[in-house]
Amino acid sequence: MKFTIKQNDKDSNARVSELDTLHGKIETPCFMPVGTQATVRTLSNRELVEAGAQIILGNTYHLYIRPGIDLIEKAGGLHKFMNWNKPILTDSGGYQVFSLQESSYRRKDYVTPAPMQKISDEGVKFKAPIDGREYFFTPEEIIKAQVGLGSDIMMPLDECVKYPCEYDYAKKAMLRSVDWARRSKEEFNRLQATGYPVKLLRANGASKLQVKDKSNQILKPETCDLQLVFGIIQGSTYLDLREECLNKIVDIGFDGYAVGGLSVGEPKEELLRIASYSLEHLPRDKPRYMMGVGTPLDIIDAVSLGYDMFDCIIPTRHGRNGTAYTWDGKKVIKNAEFKEDFSPIDENCNCYVCKTYSRAYIRHLFNTREILGLKLLSLHNIHFYLQLMAQIRKAIKKNRFSDFKETFIEKYNNE
C-alpha cells in the first residue's frame, strides 16, 4: 500500500496526501460521489470526471442482489461494466444492516435490530426489499464479492448501530464488527494466496492498467497492491468502545482506517468528539476515511482533524430533492422565493449548470417534475462538493487552510 503525505497544514491536522490504486492515484482530502447501483444517479461518467471526481463509491449489498456479482464478473468487473476507469471504493452493505431495520423508519428510541434482517455472529440474514428474497451475508462472502467486483478499496462487512444505542448493544455490535473485520482480512489473505484476485483482474483486463508512481514509473499489477482493504471503527458514541475497537482493528492491520457509525442522528458535537478522539489513536501514515459524512461544514471540520476521505449521498439526493449547495450556503431551489430569480444557482460557480441555467428555470423544472431538474441540481451539487475539496487541498498546500476555513464558514452562513 502506498500512501504519501505531501503536505501537513501548519495550524491543524489537515494534510494533502496521495493514495495509489490500480486504477490511479487519488489526491486527498477527497470526496467520493456515491454510486450505489453502479451509477451516480443521473450523472454520466464524463460529467463526473469533468466535475473532478477521482474515485466513486459502489455498494456490494445492492450489486450482489442486482445484477449479481457473477454478472459483473462476466462483464469484466465493475469498472468495465460501468466503464469507469478510475478507482472505485465499495461499501460492504454494513450500512444497510443499519438502514434497513424496519424500526429505523418508525421509532426513534429503539436499540436492537428488527424484522427485515437477522444479525448473528456468523453474518446477516437479509430479506431483500426489492423482491423479498433471502440472502445470508457473511464477512467472507462480502470480501469475495468485492474481489469479484474488482474493487480498488474494499470495506469489510460491519454492523453500524443507530443513535442512540444502549451501551451493551453498542459493545456487542462493535465486538462483532471487529470479529468480522478479522475474518474479512483472513479471507482476503486466503484469496490472495490462491491467486484468485490476480487471475480475476487479469481476466478482466487489468494487465492493461497502468499506475504511475512519484518518479513517473509505471506500476504493474504485480508491483502494486491490487486491492486495498480498510478497517472500520465502530463503538457508537462511547469513547471507551471506540478506543477498544480501534486498538483491535489497528492490531489486525489494514491499508486504511474508516470511522463508521457517525451521522446517524447524533448531535454534531458528538460527531466531532468521536471523530476527533478516534483520529488521535489512528496511524497517521494511513488514509483515514470518515464514512457517510457529510455536509460541507462537517467535511471541513473533519479535514481539520486529519481525515482524508469522505462520501455522502447529500449532494446527489438533495439535488434530486430540490436543494442546491452554494458558497453562500444551502438553498431550496424549489421554494417560491426563486420563482422570478433569473440568476444562476451560484454566481461563483463555473459548472455547466451555473453557466447555462437560472434558478427560476430549474425551479420550474422541479415544479413540473421534469427529469432534467433532478439532473441539473445533482450535477451542480457534485461539482460544488468536488470543487470544495479541490479548494481545500489547494489551501492546505499553500498553508492557508485555516484562513480558507474561516472565510468559507463566514460566507456559508446557513446549513
Place this chain on the structure above:
RNA sequence: GGGUAGGUGGCAGAGUGGCUAAAUGCACGAGCCUGUAAAGCUCGCGACUAACGUCUACGAAGGUUCGAAUCCUUCCCUGCCCA
C-alpha cells in the same frame, strides 16, 4: 318551449339532518434528507390571531328544526336530450 341531470373550498370530486371548516386527489406553501429501500418523506393549506379562539362558508333568498352543505319554497345558472 318540453324533459332531465346538476350547481360543494384554486381545480377535480366525496358527503344527503348533528361525529363537517367539510373525505380524497391535484395544485400550492414550508420543513426534512449525512457509508441511497429516497425523482423521496413529513407537515400546512377559508379569513383574522402568537395562541385559546372568533367569524364567514357548500349557486341566491326565504323557511322547517334545539341543530341544515344535507329537508321545504321561490329564484338564478350550467350540462345533456327532444322539438
